[in-house]
Amino acid sequence: MSNDSTDTFKDVSIIVGVSGSIAAYKAADLVSKLKQAGADVHVVMTRSAKELVGPMTFHSLSMNPVLTDLFPEGGSDKPYHIDLVDRADLMLIAPATANVIGKLSAGIGDEILSTTALAAYDMPIIFAPAMNVRMYQNPLVQRNIRNLEDAGFIQIEPEEGYLACGYTGKGRMAEVESILAVVEETISGSRGVERRYPKLK
Numbered sequence: 001m002s003n004d005s006t007d008t009f010k011d012v013s014i015i016v017g018v019s020g021s022i023a024a025y026k027a028a029d030l031v032s033k034l035k036q037a038g039a040d041v042h043v044v045m046t047r048s049a050k051e052l053v054g055p056m057t058f059h060s061l062s063m064n065p066v067l068t069d070l071f072p073e074g075g076s077d078k079p080y081h082i083d084l085v086d087r088a089d090l091m092l093i094a095p096a097t098a099n100v101i102g103k104l105s106a107g108i109g110d111e112i113l114s115t116t117a118l119a120a121y122d123m124p125i126i127f128a129p130a131m132n133v134r135m136y137q138n139p140l141v142q143r144n145i146r147n148l149e150d151a152g153f154i155q156i157e158p159e160e161g162y163l164a165c166g167y168t169g170k171g172r173m174a175e176v177e178s179i180l181a182v183v184e185e186t187i188s189g190s191r192g193v194e195r196r197y198p199k200l201k
């Protein structure tokens with residue numbers, strides 16, 4: 001991030017979606033750095049992500065409740081994910097698994113992350129894929145990624161290198177600093193994104 005990042009992120013509310021990839025541990029560092037930069041960070045997690053990093057970790061780092069269930073106990077006058085979207089400026093999905101990418105490409109919302117992302121259609125949505133190289137190269141996954149990009153989503157392409165599964169290739173989630181740079185550029189408008197985002201004006 002640049003030296004002026006604190007001004008860029010000040011008063012910006014960001015939803016961070018964490019899905020079930022081993023790269024979920026990087027999301028903890030991502031949330032921490034966004035918070036330090038002045039952003040108001042709210043984390044939503046899939047059930048698979050909870051198996052890798054506990055919600056309490058993100059609660060401690062973001063200082064906000066972490067949403068893990070579409071229908072939490074006790075209910076609410078307003079669906080939690082809709083209320084969250086109403087107050088947010090930008091959504092970041094990191095890591096984004098092939099499963100989540102496929103759901104969003106098909107317009108499927110069957111858990112807290114995908115449902116939140118579908119409701120967030122009028123704000124910037126950035127996603128950082130993370131998966132095995134063979135999965136990332138699958139034509140179906142590439143088609144789903146193109147569908148999201150055509151809909152205005154911003155992909156931060158994965159990097160090449162050694163993967164947790166033992167393979168070497170493209171599929172490793174981009175480094176935290178690279179993701180933060182894209183988020184910062186999106187907020188400042190320097191990416192020249194075609195869609196208009198009134199909340200970030």
